[in-house]
Amino acid sequence: MSIREERKTEPVEEYYTWTGKARGWLLKHLPADKLLPQDQPSYVASWIYVFGMGAIVSLVFILVSGVVLSLNGPAWYHVSDFGHFVNSVHLWSVELFFMTMVVHLWGKYWMAAWRGGRTLTWITGMGAFLVSIVAAFTGYLLQTNFDSQWIAFEGKDALNASGIGAWFNVANLGQIFGFHIVLLPLAVGAVVALHVILVRMHGVVPPIDAAETDAQLSGPDRTEATR
Amino acid sequence: MHPLISYFASLDSPGVYLGWGAFQIQLGNLIVILVMILLFVLALFLPFPSGKKRP
Amino acid sequence: MSAPTMSRSDRDGLARRPWRGTVREYDLFKELTVALVVVGLVIVGLSAIFGSPDEPSVTLKSWAQAEPADFVATATAELGGTSETAGYGPPYNTTADATQTIGAFDLQSFSGVQLPIDTAKDLVITPLTTLNAPPSAALDAWNAASDTEKTDWTAAYTDALTNAPDGDPAQVVTGDYGPVPVLTDALLTMASQGALDGVLNAQQSFYNNDYTRTILFLGDGAYFGDLATAAHLTGDQWGMMNETGNTPGQSWLWLFSFWYQIEPFASAPNADLLVVLLMLVLSVLLTLVPFIPGLRDIPRWIPIHRLIWRDYYKKRAAGRG
Numbered sequence: 001m002s003i004r005e006e007r008k009t010e011p012v013e014e015y016y017t018w019t020g021k022a023r024g025w026l027l028k029h030l031p032a033d034k035l036l037p038q039d040q041p042s043y044v045a046s047w048i049y050v051f052g053m054g055a056i057v058s059l060v061f062i063l064v065s066g067v068v069l070s071l072n073g074p075a076w077y078h079v080s081d082f083g084h085f086v087n088s089v090h091l092w093s094v095e096l097f098f099m100t101m102v103v104h105l106w107g108k109y110w111m112a113a114w115r116g117g118r119t120l121t122w123i124t125g126m127g128a129f130l131v132s133i134v135a136a137f138t139g140y141l142l143q144t145n146f147d148s149q150w151i152a153f154e155g156k157d158a159l160n161a162s163g164i165g166a167w168f169n170v171a172n173l174g175q176i177f178g179f180h181i182v183l184l185p186l187a188v189g190a191v192v193a194l195h196v197i198l199v200r201m202h203g204v205v206p207p208i209d210a211a212e213t214d215a216q217l218s219g220p221d222r223t224e225a226t227r
Numbered sequence: 228m229h230p231l232i233s234y235f236a237s238l239d240s241p242g243v244y245l246g247w248g249a250f251q252i253q254l255g256n257l258i259v260i261l262v263m264i265l266l267f268v269l270a271l272f273l274p275f276p277s278g279k280k281r282p
Numbered sequence: 283m284s285a286p287t288m289s290r291s292d293r294d295g296l297a298r299r300p301w302r303g304t305v306r307e308y309d310l311f312k313e314l315t316v317a318l319v320v321v322g323l324v325i326v327g328l329s330a331i332f333g334s335p336d337e338p339s340v341t342l343k344s345w346a347q348a349e350p351a352d353f354v355a356t357a358t359a360e361l362g363g364t365s366e367t368a369g370y371g372p373p374y375n376t377t378a379d380a381t382q383t384i385g386a387f388d389l390q391s392f393s394g395v396q397l398p399i400d401t402a403k404d405l406v407i408t409p410l411t412t413l414n415a416p417p418s419a420a421l422d423a424w425n426a427a428s429d430t431e432k433t434d435w436t437a438a439y440t441d442a443l444t445n446a447p448d449g450d451p452a453q454v455v456t457g458d459y460g461p462v463p464v465l466t467d468a469l470l471t472m473a474s475q476g477a478l479d480g481v482l483n484a485q486q487s488f489y490n491n492d493y494t495r496t497i498l499f500l501g502d503g504a505y506f507g508d509l510a511t512a513a514h515l516t517g518d519q520w521g522m523m524n525e526t527g528n529t530p531g532q533s534w535l536w537l538f539s540f541w542y543q544i545e546p547f548a549s550a551p552n553a554d555l556l557v558v559l560l561m562l563v564l565s566v567l568l569t570l571v572p573f574i575p576g577l578r579d580i581p582r583w584i585p586i587h588r589l590i591w592r593d594y595y596k597k598r599a600a601g602r603g
Contacts (some may be wrong), residue, residue, distance in 0.1 A: 016587070040308040041301040045277065047270035057317040061325050078336060087336075088329035089486035091529070095259060097323060098432040098534050103267050110586040114572035116297025126569040133534055140532065147339035147526050150510045152493070152503040161382040163389030166373035166396035166546070174491030199407060206297050207591040208582060214598045216303045236572075242285035242528050244514055249543040251520050271589045 030201050039199075042216055044204050048107040052199075054100035059192065061093035063185065070181045074142050074173070094136055101129060113205045120201060124195040131191055135184035141176045337526040340506060342482065342496065346473035349505045351449035356503040356561070357466040358443065360401040361424075362436025363501040368401040374498070375399060389555070397494055402432075405499050409481045410468055416467045420461035427460065435460035484545035504548060516541050537561065 015024040068086045069077065077083035086116075105125065114122040137155070141148050152170045159165035169175055243254040346353045359365035371380030372394040381390035399405075406422065410416050424432070439459040446453045451467060472478045482499065483490050500506040507516065515521040520539040525531030541547045541557045550556055569571060571577050587597060 002413075008359075015592050036296045037308060042304040042306045044308065045275045045306065045593050046590045047273050047275055048267075048590050050313070051266075051270070051312055054321060057314070057321045059320065061322065084333065084336070085329060088334040089333070091334045091583040092328040092332070092496075095328075095530055096321060099259060099263050099527070100449075101532070103263055103270065106267055107270065107590070109571070110581050110584075111590060112581040112587070114578070116295075118297075119572040120381065123569055126565075130565055130569075133532075134230070136532060136534070140539060143336070145335075145339050146336065146513075147515070148513050149339050149497060149500070150513075150524075152496050152520060153506070154510070154515070157547065158554040158558050160373060160393075161552065162558045163392055163393040165309045166393040169397060169493040169494060170490070170495075172492045173586070176489070204303060207589045207594045208585075210294060210296055210594070212305070213318050214601065216594065216597055218599070223598055242514055242524070242526070251514075251543075253514060253520075253524045253531065255525065255528045256523060256533040256536075259530040259533050260536075269496070271586065275593075 029195065033093065034203070039208065040204060043207050045211075048103075048111075049204075051100045051104035051107060053164055055097055055104055056192065056196070058093050058097035058100055059188070062090060062097055063189075065090040065093060065183070066185070076142050076175065078144070090139075092220060094139065097132070098136070102130070103156050105129065112208055115205055115208075116202070118198070118202050120206055121195060121198040124191055124198060128188060128191045128195055130186045131184065138176050138180035138184060142172055142173070142180050144173070297532070300427040307569050308570065330539060332529065335529045337524045339477070340500065340509065342473045342478045342499065343476040345500065345503060345505045347476075349473070350470055350579070351443070351451065354451045354466045354470055355440065355443050355449055356499070357406055359502060361407075361462060362406045362433060362440065363401060364436070365401055365442070368397060373397045382555040383553060384552060384559075386491050392601060394448050399495060401497065402452050403497060405482070406465060406469055409472065409478055410465065412481050413468070413472060415478070417461075417464050420464035420468070421534050423461040425563060431527055434458070435462045439466075458579060518548070537564070 013024070015021045063084050069083070069090055072080075072083060077087035108122070108125065138153075139153050141155070155170050156165055159168055159170060168179075245252055245254065245257060299394065322352045342379065349571070356365065360368065363369075365375060369380055371377045372390050372393055375398065376395055381388055409422065410421060434496075438457050438460045439454070441457065442457055443449050443451065444452045446454070451463065451470075454463070469478065474483075479496065482496050483493060485492075485495070510516050510521065511519070511527050511591070513525070514524050517539075520536075523532045523535040524538045527534055536556065538561055541560060547553045566595060567574065567577070
């Protein structure tokens with residue numbers, strides 16, 4: 001108990017368990033004011049910054065409409081007007097997801113947003129894009145209509161030629177269903193979550209050629225900034 | 228519904244395809260790509276409302 | 283230290299540490315809420331106006347009824363082992379030299395025959411044995427025949443069908459086709475009555491979620507491919523990125539589809555393997571752009587960032603002036 005009391009009086013908390021060290025690491029790298037900020041650097045003032053959020057929100061609509069579709073099975077939308085509308089919402093949220101994600105990607109490329117230790121943020125963003133393409137492909141296979149029949153027939157060749165088709169069989173609806181409603185959404189969700197956490201950890205990349213002497217850097221902590 | 232919209236919205240209407248030699252694109256896909264480019268250009272040029280500045 | 287003499291790592295240092303300059307108010311949750319409303323309205327609006335396509339699927343039944351001659355020709359090819367599926371190689375069968383390779387690099391063979399399909403047995407003979415009144419004499423004759431006899435019969439019947447008006451089996455000249463005409467005609471009847479779809483899909487069981495055999499059988503005929511061509515869905519029509527009608531499809535596959543349209547890919551026997559590997563390399567390159575000199579410097583050379591951060595650069599110029 002005396003140790004505890006001593007700890008309390010210490011200015012810096014000591015982490016001596018895995019859990020504690022993890023907490024310490026998180027508190028250091030992702031403090032609450034970084035995770036849920038109330039302000040952003042003044043250079044974050046362009047419409048190009050809204051497309052990441054657009055993609056996340058589109059993903060929310062994909063997930064919600066996808067859950068409704070999966071609750072009723074892949075053949076439901078053929079026979080139900082409401083089901084067909086939910087299917088339309090699912091399709092159009094996917095289209096908007098890719099549109100906003102691609103504009104976001106273009107913007108981040110031209111900002112060279114990987115600077116200053118943000119390479120993993122770029123890589124996870126690309127990961128989200130590539131995994132989403134696979135997820136969308138399996139969705140097209142689940143349409144259970146002429147389009148999905150043909151995509152299964154046509155798509156098998158590229159997969160077979162690369163040796164994947166034996167285990168990822170596009171004509172096996174049960175297999176594709178599992179991939180589309182469980183594995184790939186989890187993968188997309190995980191990569192996007194990691195991407196967003198990394199964005200919050202590192203903050204928004206400063207303008208190219210921003211320099212210490214810029215007046216806009218003369219904030220209250222200017223003295224610290226110059227080291 | 229506007230007849231043009233109903234034409235393109237109709238599931239029965241055959242797709243419109245535009246092509247230049249080996250390049251061939253379905254109208255729906257072309258519109259999606261053009262809209263993306265338009266959004267990108269608008270995002271670059273449209274003035275962003277100035278937020279409240281804090282010291 | 284003044285800005286112009288700064289090395290890149292120094293500038294990166296500024297990007298690396300938390301921003302200590304001027305800030306503007308930013309409300310993450312408000313942006314999230316506004317985005318949910320705006321994007322939600324756009325999605326619901328697009329869905330209400332344009333809906334989504336749902337071109338009905340084709341069945342072996344609809345094929346047999348619409349194009350009986352094509353169906354019989356395809357069934358003959360399945361019997362004789364001359365169909366596309368029969369000669370596909372892994373993962374369906376062991377046909378020699380059928381795989382797509384680059385030199386000795388042969389991923390298709392490496393995967394092995396994981397989804398074995400014997401086209402004569404699985405697509406024709408076994409389904410016929412499930413009939414209430416199977417063509418027993420023809421089935422017995424087929425099962426008792428040597429491989430050479432089977433090949434000769436199917437080859438002769440294929441030629442005869444090709445020469446018959448409209449490929450009509452009823453107008454084939456007499457010849458030595460063995461039991462083949464009886465078998466294919468029985469399969470046609472079975473298919474046009476709708477029984478073959480169920481038998482092929484169910485594979486002697488109640489439940490099934492695997493449509494591999496039916497899809498491959500459909501694809502071996504001309505009917506399925508003709509429908510796809512009419513809907514602009516085939517590979518040489520940029521088909522992978524297209525959806526039926528005017529609804530946008532997987533436009534993000536444009537580059538993947540593009541390679542199939544140009545040489546050397548368009549006429550390469552191993553086009554699929556080449557395109558997959560090329561797209562893999564390009565995807566890795568784009569993912570690793572931050573590490574690739576040249577590619578990572580283009581944003582400096584083409585200063586689109588001057589537009590994005592124009593306020594910042596303007597204020598800086600004013601501050602210096």
